[in-house]
Amino acid sequence: MATTPTAPAQVSRGDGSDPAPAGHIGRIVAGSLATGLIAALLLVAAPFISPEENDVTGAVLCGFAVGWAMMAILATRDTDQPQRWAAAPALFMGLGGFLLIGFGSSSREVLNWVWPPVLLALVVWMFVRARRQLHSRSRRWLLYPVLAVLAVLAVASVGGGYETVREEADANTYAMPGQLIDVGGHRLHIYCTGSGSPTVVLQPGGGDFSSVMAWIAPAVAADTRVCVYDRAGRGWSEPADSPQDANQIAIDLHTLLQRGNVPGPYVLAGHSFGGLSVLTDADRYPGDVAGMVLIDSTNPATDADSAKATAYDSGSYDAVTDRVAALGAAAARIGLVRLVGSFGYGDLPPQSRDEVRAKTATADYASGWIDEFVQANASGAEAAMLTDFGDQPLVVLTAGAETDAIHDAAQNKLAMLSTDSSHRIVEGASHAGLITDERYAKATTRAILDVVSSVRNNQPLVK
Numbered sequence: 447m448a449t450t451p452t453a454p455a456q457v458s459r460g461d462g463s464d465p466a467p468a469g470h471i472g473r474i475v476a477g478s479l480a481t482g483l484i485a486a487l488l489l490v491a492a493p494f495i496s497p498e499e500n501d502v503t504g505a506v507l508c509g510f511a512v513g514w515a516m517m518a519i520l521a522t523r524d525t526d527q528p529q530r531w532a533a534a535p536a537l538f539m540g541l542g543g544f545l546l547i548g549f550g551s552s553s554r555e556v557l558n559w560v561w562p563p564v565l566l567a568l569v570v571w572m573f574v575r576a577r578r579q580l581h582s583r584s585r586r587w588l589l590y591p592v593l594a595v596l597a598v599l600a601v602a603s604v605g606g607g608y609e610t611v612r613e614e615a616d617a618n619t620y621a622m623p624g625q626l627i628d629v630g631g632h633r634l635h636i637y638c639t640g641s642g643s644p645t646v647v648l649q650p651g652g653g654d655f656s657s658v659m660a661w662i663a664p665a666v667a668a669d670t671r672v673c674v675y676d677r678a679g680r681g682w683s684e685p686a687d688s689p690q691d692a693n694q695i696a697i698d699l700h701t702l703l704q705r706g707n708v709p710g711p712y713v714l715a716g717h718s719f720g721g722l723s724v725l726t727d728a729d730r731y732p733g734d735v736a737g738m739v740l741i742d743s744t745n746p747a748t749d750a751d752s753a754k755a756t757a758y759d760s761g762s763y764d765a766v767t768d769r770v771a772a773l774g775a776a777a778a779r780i781g782l783v784r785l786v787g788s789f790g791y792g793d794l795p796p797q798s799r800d801e802v803r804a805k806t807a808t809a810d811y812a813s814g815w816i817d818e819f820v821q822a823n824a825s826g827a828e829a830a831m832l833t834d835f836g837d838q839p840l841v842v843l844t845a846g847a848e849t850d851a852i853h854d855a856a857q858n859k860l861a862m863l864s865t866d867s868s869h870r871i872v873e874g875a876s877h878a879g880l881i882t883d884e885r886y887a888k889a890t891t892r893a894i895l896d897v898v899s900s901v902r903n904n905q906p907l908v909k
Contacts, residue, residue, distance in 0.1 A: 471525045472584040475517060478532075479588060482513015495547075504546030511540035527582070531575035535596075538568060569597045622682040624656075624675075629701040635682035636675040636706050640667030644711045644736050644901045646894055647703070648674045650881075651718030652744075652818055655681030660798030661887035662715075662894070670898050673708055675699070677818075681801075690818045692726040692825035699723070700731055711736035713897050715890075717881050719744050719818065722829040729832035737839040737897040741890055742848075742877050744822075745856035746829035793882040832863065839900035839907040840864040841893040845880055846873040866900070866907050868893075 486509025489495060495505045514536035522528035545553040573593050576585055624637025637656060646666050648659045656674035666672040677695055678686035688694055712734055716724030721743020728735040842861045861869040875886035900907045
């Protein structure tokens with residue numbers, strides 16, 4: 447006997463209304479989560495969302511709220527497994543997002559304290575509801591991983607309140623050793639010790655600030671005047687609105703030294719990215735710079751090209767950069783940057799090490815570091831504009847433990863900028879170790895003092 451096909455089974459809602467369709471709950475869960483992620487990315491990039499930290503973070507929350515709301519609506523309407531609980535995270539994230547966008551810093555201060563316990567409780571509740579109401583492999587493969595990420599964020603968000611408390615405590619614990627001087631729209635921190643001429647100015651590497659020179663500055667100060675300073679957004683210096691390429695850094699430093707009444711001539715010593723700023727400074731202000739030490743400097747562009755020596759400061763490029771910087775600042779504000787940075791700088795003296803860890807955990811540091819990194823190509827092109835340092839003393843130091851033929855060749859080319867130069871490879875030294883490791887920092891100090899002696903006595907450099 448032929449069998450008659452039967453219609454797909456439908457499950458009663460249990461409230462006397464029409465049966466609910468079976469639907470495809472797995473597809474709805476996957477589609478909703480994907481929609482939330484896409485919505486977050488689109489909102490962050492939207493032109494009506496400013497690149498400010500509060501607006502970018504709020505946009506991310508609103509985007510995720512769309513995904514959770516979609517899950518609650520579609521699962522209830524189109525399947526036999528209604529997931530009404532998804533409306534709770536949608537409301538929570540949406541409200542938080544609108545508060546951040548609408549009220550900015552005032553709402554963020556409140557959310558820093560309210561968000562962590564509420565989000566953690568919400569995640570636990572969501573896990574229980576999903577376990578009871580979602581009968582699909584998507585629960586294990588899609589939803590649980592998302593809930594795990596939210597749980598991690600909830601725990602990390604505890605760092606938001608912790609970070610606020612720590613930054614206030616750090617401000618009292620690590621008092622500014624020098625002074626703040628206005629260089630045009632923002633103030634930079636400078637700290638000078640010792641006496642004598644020429645004055646040595648230490649330029650830390652990318653993302654670093656004055657405290658990383660703790661082994662070198664006191665040793666140099668025993669022989670001559672030495673100044674350490676913090677670029678915009680680093681250490682105790684205020685952030686700047688302008689792009690922080692090597693050219694702008696050189697302009698700020700020149701203004702800082704003039705307004706701070708720091709007499710020249712100057713011996714500039716730059717580590718890593720700081721080497722690009724030193725080279726640019728020597729090109730812009732040749733009458734001020736009497737000698738240089740390039741401490742495993744980032745290599746400039748291969749050829750001098752004025753067309754490329756321009757900071758990225760307009761159009762969509764800047765819009766993307768600003769939004770990434772805002773997300774970096776948000777990560778710092780909940781303590782993630784402090785967690786990562788707590789494992790670094792262990793070779794510095796304890797006080798200086800703790801200063802660096804504290805100051806590099808701030809939101810200003812995170813956003814400023816991203817901008818400085820983005821400007822790397824422009825800074826490299828600007829540094830390449832220095833093609834002749836005459837017969838002024840120049841020492842190029844290269845970290846022997848982290849070099850290769852290409853880097854050595856580029857470092858040799860730097861040494862050829864002057865007819866009175868020395869290229870010294872410090873065997874066993876790492877890139878960072880040339881300033882953070884006491885053993886290898888002595889080689890850096892020796893190079894600086896050799897240049898100081900050459901300038902002071904008007905004698906050729908000791909090879």
